[in-house]
Amino acid sequence: MTYTVQQIADALGAEAAGDTTLQIDSAAEPGDAGASDLALAMSPKYAEALGSGAARAAILWPDADWQALGLKAAIFVARPRMAMSGVTAMLDTGQWDQAGIHAAAVIDPSAELGEGVSVGPFTVIGARARIGAGSAIGPHCTIGKDAVLGPDARLREMVSIGARATIGARFIAQPGARIGADGFSFVTPEVSGVENVRRTMGDQAGARAQSWLRIHSLGAVTIGDDVEVGANATIDNGTIRDTAIGDGSKLDNLVHVGHNTRVGRDCLLCGQVGISGSVEIGNNVVLGGQVGVVDNIYIGDGAIAAGGSKILSNLPAGRVVMGYPAVRMETHTEIYKAQRRLPRLARDVETLKKAVSKQGSSD
């Protein structure tokens, strides 16, 4: 697919200058750009490399002197990452060129596929499943019975959609995403050591060894509109009610969301985040990479946790935390600085003890 510089500028709602009829078929870093690439040089720092590439057109910062940079055309943007969203969407050539239903897909006769749905080879679609119009289902996917997928879904290869899952519009799933695994829920016939430890904060209280009985997941997963789930991420079915992900939330690779948990709207869960069961997460929450969240707590709207934080208790709305256990970021910084000084502090106390002892004895 090829666009003129003007078409790209119009799509971004941005100003353009120079020969805006130049044809663009790809984007590149300034030093790597060829004649039909749009160089991405949104700050003077990046523009320096334009000379070592062959770009004729670039995206620049407002009021940049494009002619002095040796360009034939330029687009000017104020918020570079926003421009990146628009330009990468236009120039994305996608993963496959599939069309229609591949002959090697196995689709239950009772499944309903909307207009323009494409299905890759070796995909299995179960009884009564419904796939919204315009969706592209990649190769090797499994879509369970009674699952509902909204319009314009994009499923990469080997994605699992469990039975009875309900998913909104424009869903994106990366390879190996698992929607609707069974929840991890077990019970012992008598009170277990874990239950005692939770009650006593550390004492098993003599619980004897027992085997685990399985609690099946009768619930499923409900996902809103505009959600994206990363490669090999997993979202478990609820026990009775559905596990839920709100509109606009994005889950990165290898994220785990436990059974019954509810994630609100427009949240970002970064790589390898792990959320236990029955957690309530508000809207616009951002959890950095490898954050962990203990079960049965809530995290208020707009809370932010730095990468690696382990959240062990409720967080109020807007709270910014870090650490294990996670505390306010400024508290963490204060504790951390004091820790670095701890060995010196210990030496100071030793010195003081001797001084006081000497003074005491000299009294």
Next chain:
Amino acid sequence: MTYTVQQIADALGAEAAGDTTLQIDSAAEPGDAGASDLALAMSPKYAEALGSGAARAAILWPDADWQALGLKAAIFVARPRMAMSGVTAMLDTGQWDQAGIHAAAVIDPSAELGEGVSVGPFTVIGARARIGAGSAIGPHCTIGKDAVLGPDARLREMVSIGARATIGARFIAQPGARIGADGFSFVTPEVSGVENVRRTMGDQAGARAQSWLRIHSLGAVTIGDDVEVGANATIDNGTIRDTAIGDGSKLDNLVHVGHNTRVGRDCLLCGQVGISGSVEIGNNVVLGGQVGVVDNIYIGDGAIAAGGSKILSNLPAGRVVMGYPAVRMETHTEIYKAQRRLPRLARDVETLKKAVSKQGSSD
């Protein structure tokens, strides 16, 4: 599948009251329950919502006044989660309705499938593999050559069972579980920086840059009876002997078990737990979410680690730990409280230094 209230009570070994011939086809939370649902209201707190639902039957706590709650029938249980196990098992409608061997499965002629085994589309079963009677193998699975799977296995879609794996009865694997990946085992021709750091606790001792040579995994994985492995979890082959998981142990999503490690009976490894190679884990051990275990240590029977703990040394039986590095939970709590007070402690010491200095000079 439909049951009467009496049938469910009998299965749970529980008392029932009222019109126990009422037909039940599903379970629901009290506020969501319809006329053919069994409402789960095992405590007075949950029972409050019965009024906003349409349940005619519910599971309640012992001696609950079911008639006052507007019900037509009730079942009474003392340990709610135990009842959940029984009732969810009865009412689980499963992921597929598959029967028999799908025409699009590829099964080696030398493989042996027991009576009543079903195999989903696009599953591959290797030479001499044996599948126990009553097993249901989902779509897109790969079962390696010489693998043995006990009776009544339940494999969701896209499960890998490596060559020569040996698995007991009633095995459950969630989507994308990987049994029998190769171990992560490499060696450098000369002593490496990592080996020196381990020996010296921090000093690379001038080791030079080298490339890594692969140690192949000749061992496989041995798994006992009644084991469940979560979505996208991975268990590596042993180097010479098998990596082993004992009877009754349950592994959650995205758990990693390294080569040669042996996990005992009835352990729970929660979401994203990572266990290095050559670890010996006893029976009834519970590791919370995101726990990490360093290689070549042992963890005694009944030990419990809170979520996020990093276990860097041997744990005796029954020990309850938390933190990084993991220490006794009460030690962790004590250290943590002291840390919170650290900035104040530092100020106290500063004040003391001034006071002592002044006293010293006034002597």
Next chain:
Amino acid sequence: MTYTVQQIADALGAEAAGDTTLQIDSAAEPGDAGASDLALAMSPKYAEALGSGAARAAILWPDADWQALGLKAAIFVARPRMAMSGVTAMLDTGQWDQAGIHAAAVIDPSAELGEGVSVGPFTVIGARARIGAGSAIGPHCTIGKDAVLGPDARLREMVSIGARATIGARFIAQPGARIGADGFSFVTPEVSGVENVRRTMGDQAGARAQSWLRIHSLGAVTIGDDVEVGANATIDNGTIRDTAIGDGSKLDNLVHVGHNTRVGRDCLLCGQVGISGSVEIGNNVVLGGQVGVVDNIYIGDGAIAAGGSKILSNLPAGRVVMGYPAVRMETHTEIYKAQRRLPRLARDVETLKKAVSKQGSSD
């Protein structure tokens, strides 16, 4: 496959003694070894168990008295793990016995497969993809359009290779590895709370709730020679330039490498390591299990991080770190010891305060 003791010794470049014509078909631990197994007893500790097995041949340490151990033949090695690499490579019987292109693979007519390539059932190979000679592509793999795979690749089942990926010689991918998922890259129309927190170190500065716009990944993944990627590990596509993994680097199971990140040569990334986007990692870097690396930093050549470390800032070459946040290992040890003594230190300060107060009042 069977070898004589002499053939194995020659392959290892090691000395052998006794009846070196003995036939070996497998390796075993000393206590488990049968008559055609090579027992691995590279230290006197392991050799003790030879008596309880039936081994006739073993690998021993230099100058071991093999006849006194009751053996008929022996091989002597100085660096046991190096010998393990050679002997396990020889005796590995592999995962499948596949040959040729399976009839149930779907291969685009424009794809180019080198000499001797085998392709398992249900694998999909896209337009213009090129597979190097001698490669074995397992079942259920997806190889995207325009992807290039070097000679002698070994792909286990259900591996994803994204469109436009470029991979060198002798690539090994464990089951469920995902090369070329889309990067996790989103932007809000206006400055977000996360951006403010990063700038202010903890203050959201009143950012309002917004939805996330997607930045597509136009880049792909470039991987060097002799790289191995573990089960269910994920490597994301770059935004514009490719995400890159250097020659000889090994990634364990469930490792995550974010978009634009560049990993150098001969690195080891152990189980569940998570690397954010735009990280620059040098050569010969070793990251222990569950290490996390924040985005946009660099890690110098030969740096080593202990398991569980969270690396939040640049690391110079050769640095050995531990902790959250990661600090020099000796600093971590010093801080940790001081922490363990913290409760006592706090009591000492209380005592001092009383003593000083008393001395002050008695002046």
